[in-house]
Amino acid sequence: MLDIPSRVRVHVETPLAAQNDMGVCDAFEQYAPVREPDTMNAPHPPKVAGIDSTVPSPAHTVAPAPVTTGPPAVPAAPSASSGPGALLTDRLAGWVSDLTTLHELTERLARTDTLADALQELLRAGAALVGARRGLVVLEPADRLGPDTMIGLGLGRADLGHIETVPRSALSYGRILEGLPGGEGEIAEPDLFAEDGLDPRHREVAARLGYAASYAMPLEADGGGGRLGAAVWLYDEPAEPGERQRHLIGLYVRYAAEHLARLLEVERTRACMRTMTEELLPSRLPRVPGVQLAARHRTGPRGGGDWYDALPLPDAALGLAVGSVTGSGPSAVAAMGRLRASLRAYAVMEGEDPVAVLSDLELLLRLTEPARSATALFAYCEPTLRKITLAGAGHCPPLLLGERRTEFVETSVSAPLGMLACWEAPSVELEAEAGETVLLYTDGLLHRTGEPTDRAFSRLHAAAAGVPKSLRHDPGAIADHVLRTLLPDGAAGQDSDEDVVLLAARFE
CATH class of the missing domain: 3.30.450.40 (GAF domain)
Incomplete structure (x- = not known):
């Protein structure tokens, strides 16, 4: 039978609180008796990381021996369930149980993002x-x-x-x-x-x-x-x-x-990136007679390069623009701000010709940032005539929504800005009827659906066609309905790598 010393000492390590894993690992450090070691030692149980030497012992106590006055009792045979060995086992079992609990709880906490x-x-x-x-x-x-x-x-x-x-x-x-x-x-x-x-x-x-x-x-x-x-x-x-x-x-x-x-x-x-992105976008939309405007924008956690703009132009005209810069993070946000500011300048000078506006923008991008590309769409609107002239560079086609039609605007196929040595594509003209709304958006709206491109376009069309008639007089209500329908369960507000931009213009 093993002669287990009555006094033992267990050496333990300080818990590694800064590590992600506080569970069972390595092996128990060898414990040694205070007196001279015996010829045989008990087998060493596995070592547990995270046990502090100051850990109080579990609430396990040994019942005191009864005091008697009669003749000395015959000593009972040692039992495996009593004595110092059992007490040590109970203490180690308590430590292992506690550390297992801590391991599970810290793992659950580490999974929160x-x-x-x-x-x-x-x-x-x-x-x-x-x-x-x-x-x-x-x-x-x-x-x-x-x-x-x-x-x-x-x-x-x-x-x-x-x-x-x-x-x-x-x-x-x-x-x-x-x-x-x-x-x-x-x-x-x-x-x-x-x-x-x-x-x-x-x-x-x-x-x-x-x-x-x-x-x-x-x-x-x-x-x-x-x-x-x-x-x-x-x-x-x-x-x-x-x-x-x-x-x-x-x-x-x-x-x-x-x-x-x-x-x-x-x-x-993330909050800093959202603030910086919002400051680079219009703080409010202009009020132009004959048209109502509304915009919805959601920024990804790392900050993206999707943007929109609406600016009054000479002769009571209105310029509408949406675009997307490749990449994410501070560099993409800064590039988006530079691109939007440049487009505003070109739109004021020659906004009646959207092709010229995008050509100038492409030349600037190719000379100043040759390693970056972008998509953009610019529309020159005459609200009194409800006439729209637009050109796109690798961008998604606008969606026209009215009482008698819901259809995508046919635009010419063109490459994004910065992809070719010289960009040019013909413009498209269309006339909106009274009460119709034009939806401009970025491809992030389609990507957040998680569907292939053709199915995403079909879902967008169905969401716009399903806008109730009671909401069609308000471009903001139209944009909200499209977002709720296309991105259910709050997907429009969830963190995603894709930005979402939706610009709605309703012609009176």
């Missing part, structure tokens, strides 16, 4: 670890660059609104975010109603929402991100997490804060 999803996952996982049902997370980065938000678990918007009416200094997350005394680390409030100094408004809100205890933790990133916010979990009855629960939630929140810091940076970059 948006800030809102990561915050919800943080609340759900934290509630499971501390034994709560509800909670909230307040995101307020210390650098004041935003975004600021509050998300609840098991709490509606009205509930969060009630909580916000409590003075921040009386709330645990408020003390953390404001840097008040006692807000440097975790804050446990095991029985709110038993506290003498509880704010009256806090007492009222807690009674109304039905929580009696709370446990709050700061969200702090170690990689220079600083404080990101605070998370609070609420208990229905007086309670607080145990020592081991606090250790596990501490490991999880440390990893979650690093993940949130990365997503926060991505969110800020």
Whole structure:
């Protein structure tokens, strides 16, 4: 039989909180008895990464031996289910169970790719670890660059609104975010109603929402991100997490804060790209007698080169343009801004000849940015005559929508700008009837459907033909209906690599 020493020491490693995988790996470091080693040692179980040497032992205890006054009892035979070996096995089993749980929760968190999803996952996982049902997370980065938000678990918007009416200094997350005394680390409030100094408004809100205890933790990133916010979990009855629960939630929140810091940076970059793109597009559409205008634009997460424009021209004319620059990111957005500004200048000088406008634009693109190509469509409109003269360079044909017809405008086949040594294609003239709407769009609208090009065109035609008559007097309502029909389930607003541009002009 193995002679297992009564005193053993297990050497463990510090948890790698910054890594994506906190699960079981490698092998247990050999544990050695404090006294002289025996000739035989127990086999070494696998090593688990993420166990801290300060991890408190599980709540497993050995019953004390009873005190007797009679003759000494005959010692019982050693049992496999008792003794130091069994205690060590229980402790290791508890550690493995905890680390397996952390591994699963951090994997689920790592799969989130948006800030809102990561915050919800943080609340759900934290509630499971501390034994709560509800909670909230307040995101307020210390650098004041935003975004600021509050998300609840098991709490509606009205509930969060009630909580916000409590003075921040009386709330645990408020003390953390404001840097008040006692807000440097975790804050446990095991029985709110038993506290003498509880704010009256806090007492009222807690009674109304039905929580009696709370446990709050700061969200702090170690990689220079600083404080990101605070998370609070609420208990229905007086309670607080145990020592081991606090250790596990501490490991999880440390990893979650690093993940949130990365997503926060991505969110800020996306917001910056959206703002830059929107600033390069018209802030408002012009008002020209005889025509109503509406535009819808959705930008991809990395920023794309799709654009539109509408500008008044001499002799009460109107210039409409849509286009797309190849590529994505800041360089494509900057190229789009340069191309749009150049087209506006050419349109003012010779807008009545769309072919000349696009020819000048092609020459500029070929000389200044030879490695880039673009598609564009320019239309010279005379609203009083409802006459349109347009030319396209590798762009999708416009769609004419009226009470008696829904058809694509026949345009000549032409190459995109920058693809040939010299671009030129004939223009097309058409006359719109009173009440008809011309839809100009970029190919991103078709690509987001996920369908082949011919099927995407058919779906666009069907979506335009299906606009109810009650909406056809409003170009904005027409554009919204086409987007909802062509891109259901909110696909028009979802992040996608493709930009979407839809410009609607209704002639009176």
